[in-house]
Amino acid sequence: MPAAPEAAGLLFGSRLPLLLRYAELLVGPGVERGLLGPREVDRLWDRHLLNCAVLTEAIPDGASVCDVGSGAGLPGVVLAIARPDLHVTLLEPLLRRVTFLSEVTRDLGLRNTTVLRARAEEHDGVYDVVTARAVAPLDRLTRVALGLCRPGGSLLAVKGERAAEELHAVEADLPRRGVERWSIEKFGSGLVAPPTTVVRMIRGRDGRASRRGGAKTSR
Numbered sequence: 320m321p322a323a324p325e326a327a328g329l330l331f332g333s334r335l336p337l338l339l340r341y342a343e344l345l346v347g348p349g350v351e352r353g354l355l356g357p358r359e360v361d362r363l364w365d366r367h368l369l370n371c372a373v374l375t376e377a378i379p380d381g382a383s384v385c386d387v388g389s390g391a392g393l394p395g396v397v398l399a400i401a402r403p404d405l406h407v408t409l410l411e412p413l414l415r416r417v418t419f420l421s422e423v424t425r426d427l428g429l430r431n432t433t434v435l436r437a438r439a440e441e442h443d444g445v446y447d448v449v450t451a452r453a454v455a456p457l458d459r460l461t462r463v464a465l466g467l468c469r470p471g472g473s474l475l476a477v478k479g480e481r482a483a484e485e486l487h488a489v490e491a492d493l494p495r496r497g498v499e500r501w502s503i504e505k506f507g508s509g510l511v512a513p514p515t516t517v518v519r520m521i522r523g524r525d526g527r528a529s530r531r532g533g534a535k536t537s538r
């Protein structure tokens with residue numbers, strides 16, 4: 320496993336040993352079970368763990384968080400390690416991923432997580448913050464996940480270079496879907512290269528948000 324960069328120590332402090340153990344589980348059983356591609360091991364820190372860790376800047380103290388389509392735990396497990404003040408629900412429909420998430424949270428002794436097997440559109444929880452990384456295009460993501468945000472809460476979609484293009488394609492329809500404000504934000508300059516690009520959507524305070532089911536998953 321590649322050595323942890325200095326930024327990991329700065330971001331995690333006394334919680335770094337937990338992150339190192341999670342990294343071991345990802346590159347060991349995570350790769351063996353096909354949850355992380357073997358080619359991702361060399362870029363585990365920048366592209367995965369730190370890319371997710373810098374999202375902590377975007378989340379208020381004590382927030383309830385739902386990580387939609389958590390997969391092997393990105394970003395949900397990383398957020399739960401970095402921020403014991405959060406409660407993070409790891410929402411994932413696929414059994415072998417849910418099994419891995421349950422094993423990881425047990426192994427790390429994370430008391431601030433709940434692992435739930437469901438698709439976003441089937442789940443009726445409500446959270447301060449909803450995160451999603453590599454789950455679906457913004458169009459589909461807003462349809463299935465915005466309703467999991469409380470009124471005034473944020474949907475944080477971790478996106479790559481095409482964030483502006485994707486947002487542009489959907490923004491005319493956002494007010495009708497119950498999004499009050501939206502922005503593109505960057506996190507982690509100087510800590511991770513490239514910085515993490517996030518599309519933030521804030522659900523309207525009137526509580527309106529369309530929850531259309533039947534959306535196709537990205538896999």
Ligand SMILES: C[S@@+](CC[C@H](N)C(=O)[O-])C[C@H]1O[C@@H](n2cnc3c(N)ncnc32)[C@H](O)[C@@H]1O
Nearest residue numbers: 387388389390393413438439452453454536537
């Ligand atoms: C490409 S993986 C990304 C996993 C993880 N977020 C990451 O960044 O490594 C997409 C994940 O989203 C999940 N997913 C797809 N559609 C979903 C839905 N409607 N509700 C919840 N999870 C969903 C899939 O099962 C899969 O684990």
